[in-house]
């Protein structure tokens with residue numbers, strides 16, 4: 001699991017790295033704000049997630 005802070009209430013929003021492949025929007029469990037995971041807004045998070053995802057893919061033997 002990875003997490004990003006909610007821009008509205010600052011709660012931690014957890015998401016599965018695999019979700020990035022299919023989902024671009026996450027909902028805060030505290031205030032129910034929908035957060036779109038956008039590269040320009042979450043560059044560091046996105047890069048981190050991408051690196052982990054690539055490692056995961058490597059571990060699973062998929063490209």
Ligand SMILES: [Zn+2]
Nearest residue numbers: 006009028031
């Ligand atoms: Zn929130």
